[in-house]
Amino acid sequence: MKTTLFSGSNLHNRQRLIGGGALFVIGLICSFCFNGLAAIANVNGTGFWGDPHDGATFDSTQPTQADLVSIRCPVLLAPGEEGTVTATFKNPHEEKADVLVKVVVSKDDFVDYRELDGELSIEPTESQTFRWQITPQDIVGNHFILSRVFLMNRIESTVYPARTMSCGVFTLNLLGLNGLAMEVLFFVISLLGLGGGSVLIYFSDSPLQKVKPRIDYGLYSLAGILLVAMVGNLLNRWTAAGLTLALAIILATILITEIFIQDYS
Numbered sequence: 001m002k003t004t005l006f007s008g009s010n011l012h013n014r015q016r017l018i019g020g021g022a023l024f025v026i027g028l029i030c031s032f033c034f035n036g037l038a039a040i041a042n043v044n045g046t047g048f049w050g051d052p053h054d055g056a057t058f059d060s061t062q063p064t065q066a067d068l069v070s071i072r073c074p075v076l077l078a079p080g081e082e083g084t085v086t087a088t089f090k091n092p093h094e095e096k097a098d099v100l101v102k103v104v105v106s107k108d109d110f111v112d113y114r115e116l117d118g119e120l121s122i123e124p125t126e127s128q129t130f131r132w133q134i135t136p137q138d139i140v141g142n143h144f145i146l147s148r149v150f151l152m153n154r155i156e157s158t159v160y161p162a163r164t165m166s167c168g169v170f171t172l173n174l175l176g177l178n179g180l181a182m183e184v185l186f187f188v189i190s191l192l193g194l195g196g197g198s199v200l201i202y203f204s205d206s207p208l209q210k211v212k213p214r215i216d217y218g219l220y221s222l223a224g225i226l227l228v229a230m231v232g233n234l235l236n237r238w239t240a241a242g243l244t245l246a247l248a249i250i251l252a253t254i255l256i257t258e259i260f261i262q263d264y265s
Contacts, residue, residue, distance in 0.1 A: 013204045013205045014204075016200045016201070016203055016204035017200070017201060017204035019200050020196070020197045020198070020199070020200025020201040020202075020204055021197065021201065022197070023192070023193045023194075023196045023197035023200065024193060024194060024197025024198065024201065024219065024223070025193075025197075026189065026193040026197075027189065027190045027191070027192065027193020027194035027195075027196075027197055027223070027226075028193070028194065028222075028223075028226070028252075030186050030189045030190040030193060031186075031190035031193075031194065031226040031227065031229070031230055032226065032248075033186070034075075034183075034186040034187070034190065034230055034233070035226065035229045035230060035233060035241065035245045035248075036245070037075075037076065037170040037172065038075050038170065038233040038238070038241065039233075039238075039241070039242050039245055040168075040170065041075075041143075041144055041146075041167075041168030041169055041170040042166075042167060042168045042238045042242070043168070044110075044141070044144050044146055044168045045144075045146045045147065045148070045166040045167050045168030046166055046168075048104075048106060048110065048113075048146040048147075048148055048166060048168075049104070049148060050104025050113040050115065050148060051104065051113070051115075054102075054104075054150060054160075054161050057160040057161065058150075058160070058161045058162075058164060059153075059160060059161075059162055060162060060163060060164075062153055062162045064099070064151055064153060064162050064163060065091065065093065065097035065098070065099050066089045066090060066091045066092075066093075066097045066099045066120075066122055066151065067089065067090045067091075067092055067163070068087065068088075068089055068149070068151045068163040068164070068165055069088040069089060069090050069127065070087070070088045070165070070236065071085065071086070071087045071088075071147070071149055071165040071166070071167050071236070072085065072086045072087075072088075072167075072236045073085040073086075073134070073147060073167040073168075073169055073236065074169050074179045074180075074183075075169070075170065075179070075183055075233055075234065076169070076170055076171070076172050076179040076182045076183055076186075077134075077145065077169050077170075077171050077172075077178075077179040078171065078172070078173065078174075078176075078177065078178050078179060078182075079136060079139070079171050079172075079173050080136050081136070081171075081178055081179055082133055082134065082135050082136070083133070083134045083145075083169060083179065084131055084132070084133060084134070085131070085132055085133075085134055085147050085167065086129045086130065086131045087101070087103075087129065087130045087149040087165065088127055088128070088129050089101070089120060089122060089127065089128055089129075089130065089151065090122070090125075090126070090127040091122035091123065091124055091125065091126055091127075092125065093124060094124050094125075095124060096121060096122070096123055096124065097120075097121070097122045097124075098119060098120070098121050098122075099119065099120050099122065099151060099152070100117070100118075100119055100151075100152040100154060100159065101117065101118045101119065101120060101130050101149065101150070101151060101152065102115065102116070102117050102149070102150040102152050102161065103115065103116040103117075103118075103130070103132050103147065103148070103149050103150070104116075104147070104148050104150075105132070105134060105138050105145070105146070105147050106138050106139075106140045106144065106145060106146040106147070107137065107138055107140070108140065109140055109141075110140050110141065110146075114138070116132050118130055130149070132147070134147065134169065136171075139171055142171075143170055143171050143172070144168055144169070144170065144171070145168070145169040145171065146166070146167075146168050146169075147166065147167055147168075147169075148164060148165070148166040149164065149165055149166075150162075150163070150164045151163035151164070167236065167238070183234065186230070187230055187234070190226065190227065190230060191227060194223035194226065194227060195223065197223075198219065198220050198223050201216055201219065202216065202220075215255060215258050215259060218251060218254070218255045218258070219255065221251065222248060222251050222252055222255065225244055225247055225248045225251065226245075226248050228244055229241045229244040229245045229248060232244060
């Protein structure tokens with residue numbers, strides 16, 4: 001049985017449904033936009049390798065002195081904004097590790113790039129980060145800044161990439177906000193819209209609650225899935241976030257079809 005949270009209020013069920021539906025749609029648009037922009041940027045990042053020779057000689061089957069644990073970059077940046085990308089390396093061995101790091105960053109177009117090199121000395125079981133700046137000069141395709149980091153193996157005079165990760169940043173001009181402010185804005189609007197809309201729909205005694213299976217349960221699930229995808233993107237868990245977004249698209253398609261069938265049946 002539902003609680004009496006809204007008992008005695010001046011809102012009628014229809015008003016709750018309209019208000020909840022409007023909030024839900026706003027949250028839906030914001031969350032899909034944010035997750036979509038992050039997915040597009042990181043798909044482009046996955047295809048960015050810089051020097052074709054590195055792609056041809058990449059060999060992830062070889063042992064390394066350290067592990068490439070993660071890469072972190074902003075999801076969004078303003079067009080004139082600079083940002084920082086970090087890659088974390090960990091030495092799982094009992095001996096000190098001296099590793100060579102190579103970074104390529106997009107420049108001018110999807111083929112050209114700039115390169116950064118560095119070395120890290122990592123104590124046993126310790127971790128270190130390698131940082132580099134990204135700037136408006138790194139934007140390609142009007143909206144993307146792409147980065148890829150390599151952990152390089154050295155065998156005598158031969159150097160080749162043995163571990164790699166990539167990320168993509170989407171540059172967006174939105175109300176003059178910087179990247180962090182845009183990320184917060186997208187998340188807050190999505191959370192309030194999807195959460196508040198779900199609550200109002202639940203207490204609206206909507207026709208969506210009278211069909212089997214209940215369509216409103218699907219809407220609540222969709223809201224949760226989209227918010228999980230947003231958190232995944234904010235934490236730079238792009239693969240998980242991308243799979244979650246794909247699930248949300250499938251569920252949204254099913255729900256739209258079901259609502260359409262109910263309206264015209």
